[in-house]
Amino acid sequence: MKRLFISIFISLGIGILSAVLTSSSMDIYTYLNKPSLAPPSIIFPIVWTILYILMGISAYLIYKSNDKNKKEALIIYGIQLILNFTWTIIFFLLKFRLLAFINIILLLIFIIIMIIKFYKINKKASLLQIPYLFWVLFATYLNYGFYILNK
Numbered sequence: 001m002k003r004l005f006i007s008i009f010i011s012l013g014i015g016i017l018s019a020v021l022t023s024s025s026m027d028i029y030t031y032l033n034k035p036s037l038a039p040p041s042i043i044f045p046i047v048w049t050i051l052y053i054l055m056g057i058s059a060y061l062i063y064k065s066n067d068k069n070k071k072e073a074l075i076i077y078g079i080q081l082i083l084n085f086t087w088t089i090i091f092f093l094l095k096f097r098l099l100a101f102i103n104i105i106l107l108l109i110f111i112i113i114m115i116i117k118f119y120k121i122n123k124k125a126s127l128l129q130i131p132y133l134f135w136v137l138f139a140t141y142l143n144y145g146f147y148i149l150n151k
Contacts (some may be wrong), residue, residue, distance in 0.1 A: 003060060003064065004056075007057070008053055008057065008060070010051040010081075014083075015052045017138050021080045022093045026092055027089065035146065036102060051131060051135055054128045054132065055132060056126075057128055061118075061122045061125035062074055062077070062122060076114045087107060090103055097147035100143055101143045101144055104136065108137065111136060
């Protein structure tokens with residue numbers, strides 16, 4: 001149980017750290033021209049908290065498996081966490097929307113690779129990542145829209 005909490009804390013911690021580092025620039029969301037499906041800003045912390053918890057549970061399921069490929073799968077998990085973290089910095093703090101878009105495309109690629117690798121080890125772990133994939137697909141649409149509408 002302790003390792004489950006550690007796994008959840010790691011993923012939540014990444015999200016909290018990126019939010020803390022970018023908190024001074026998050027209000028920019030209010031002032032940007034928004035794509036048509038952009039949700040109110042209150043939605044983001046709620047959704048991300050749920051997703052980070054699911055990500056942590058998923059990683060724990062892989063970690064506790066005896067599969068010989070779990071190390072590689074967890075490395076991919078770590079890479080996508082880093083890409084997730086850096087996207088927030090690039091988009092909000094640095095305000096480089098195009099670079100953020102490139103970052104989120106890489107993030108999508110690593111999420112898909114992670115889901116495939118997780119599926120081969122633990123199907124439940126991979127399924128827990130599906131909401132994350134869909135949310136990042138939506139975030140990719142938003143990122144592109146913000147880039148186009150705010151050049």
